[in-house]
Amino acid sequence: xxSLMEIDADEGDNALDAVLGAFLGxxxxxxxxxxxxxxxxxxxxxxxxxxxxxxxxxAMAKLVSWAGEAVAANLHLSGMxxxxxxxxxxxxxxxxxxxxAAAVVVTLEGSADSSNIxxxxxxxxxxxxxxxxGLPPA
Amino acid sequence: MSSxxxxxxxxxxxxxxxxxxxPKVSWxxxxxxxxxxxxxxxxxxxxxxxxxxxxxxVASVSRDKPRADLVAVSAMAVLAMEAGxxxxxxxxISAASTVTVEGGTWKVVxxxxxxxxxxxxxxxxxxxxxxxxxxxxxxxxxAVERHLETx
Numbered sequence: 001x002x003s004l005m006e007i008d009a010d011e012g013d014n015a016l017d018a019v020l021g022a023f024l025g026x027x028x029x030x031x032x033x034x035x036x037x038x039x040x041x042x043x044x045x046x047x048x049x050x051x052x053x054x055x056x057x058x059a060m061a062k063l064v065s066w067a068g069e070a071v072a073a074n075l076h077l078s079g080m081x082x083x084x085x086x087x088x089x090x091x092x093x094x095x096x097x098x099x100x101a102a103a104v105v106v107t108l109e110g111s112a113d114s115s116n117i118x119x120x121x122x123x124x125x126x127x128x129x130x131x132x133x134g135l136p137p138a
Numbered sequence: 139m140s141s142x143x144x145x146x147x148x149x150x151x152x153x154x155x156x157x158x159x160x161p162k163v164s165w166x167x168x169x170x171x172x173x174x175x176x177x178x179x180x181x182x183x184x185x186x187x188x189x190x191x192x193x194x195x196v197a198s199v200s201r202d203k204p205r206a207d208l209v210a211v212s213a214m215a216v217l218a219m220e221a222g223x224x225x226x227x228x229x230x231i232s233a234a235s236t237v238t239v240e241g242g243t244w245k246v247v248x249x250x251x252x253x254x255x256x257x258x259x260x261x262x263x264x265x266x267x268x269x270x271x272x273x274x275x276x277x278x279x280x281a282v283e284r285h286l287e288t289x
Contacts, residue, residue, distance in 0.1 A: 047229075057228035060221045067218035068239040074210040075261060077244050084238040085222040090231050092222075107229065 016044040016131040023124045029112035034105040035128055036062050043102065043132070061094045061105045069096075082121070086110070095121055097129045104128055166197050169285040173199040176278045182266030187212050187259040188282055196256060196286070215239075215259045219248045236275075249275055251283040258282060 020033045024046055032047035034054065040062035042054050068083040085092040089110040096103045104125060106117060173186045177199050187198040187208055193216035195208045215237075222237040239246040244263045251258065258279055260271065 052230050053228040057225050060224040060228060063221040064218055064225060064237070067214050067221055068237075070214040071211055071218060071239050071246055072241060072244075074214060075206045075246065077241055077246075079241045080239060081242065082240050083218065083222070084240065085225055085234045086236045086238070087226055087232050087234050090226075092225055092229070092231075092234075094225075105225070107231075 016128065017046075019124065019127045019131055020044055020046045023120060023127075027116050027120045029114065029116055030106050030108050032107040033124075034058055034061070036103045036105060038101055047107070058103075058105065061092075062103055064094050065096050065103045068094075093117065093121070095125055097125045097132075099129050099132075101132050102128055166285075168288075169197050169282065170199060172278060172281040172285065173197060176274065177201060180267060180270050180274060182262045182264055183260055183271070184263050185259075185261040186278075187215075187261075188286075189213075189216050189257045189259060191216070191254060191256065193217065193257075212257075212259055215246065215248045216257050219250060219257055247271065247275070249279060251279045251286075253283060255283055255286055 016035060020035070023033055024030055032045070034045040034047060034057070035043045036058035037043045040059035042058040045054060047054070064083050064085070069080050072078070072080045080096075082093050082095045085094070087110065091108050091110055091112070091114065093106040093108070093114070094103055095106075104121075106121070108114065108117065169188065173188070177183050177186055184202065185198065185200040185206075188196045189212035190196055193213035195212040198208055218239065219234075219237050223234045226232065226234040236247055236249040239248075244261070245266060245268075247258075247260045247262070249258050249260075250256070258275065260275065262271070
């Protein structure tokens with residue numbers, strides 16, 4: 001995912017939008033991507049659906065991420081990477097950025113091969129962190 | 139909550155009195171048997187916890203000695219499941235069936251039983267057979283719910 005890292009991040013929001021657009025372009029299996037800030041508010045999104053409750057979805061995604069880290073901590077397991085929510089025909093992947101300043105939510109079809117996403121996700125998370133540097137906290 | 143180690147399905151009282159009293163059967167013996175069968179059948183599974191809908195642990199089995207506070211683990215796992223369901227609802231997609239928390243070498247899968255009476259928490263480490271897990275987890279969930287309904 002070198003292309004994600006090469007995006008010029010001089011304009012915070014625009015850079016973040018560009019990062020999400022580049023991710024969706026590079027990983028066609030993903031149907032949408034959202035960035036939730038440290039408090040769970042949405043910062044940027046690229047989702048096809050219109051009738052969604054984005055603020056509630058990102059707040060709950062942040063809670064999923066926190067609860068997942070708590071599960072791991074209580075089991076004395078280190079290094080939580082992702083949380084995958086599976087439905088009958090879809091998947092939602094939630095992953096905190098390395099700095100934990102944000103969490104990224106990726107939606108995909110259930111039948112999609114998630115290996116491309118697993119490869120691309122670390123680059124996306126780093127790129128989101130870099131885009132958020134210098135921006136006021138969400 | 140029952141013990142972490144698989145409980146014996148029946149315990150016989152002291153030898154001198156065994157002809158006077160019936161064998162003491164553990165209330166959760168069938169449940170423990172189902173969990174133990176799953177634990178031994180699916181490679182890579184280390185611990186299984188059954189938690190009620192509030193996140194309180196009801197039963198558990200483990201390959202090794204427990205290394206965690208299962209009350210906190212099951213509470214947080216049920217919270218993750220409920221929050222995952224809420225994410226799906228708010229994204230206008232259908233109901234979530236499992237939540238998988240994943241690290242470099244480990245996975246924790248949380249899945250509700252068919253009516254949501256309880257949640258299963260399966261911890262795996264190292265080489266795991268995820269295909270076998272996904273095939274057999276719904277059957278275990280069915281069995282757990284049947285056992286809990288008889289209590």
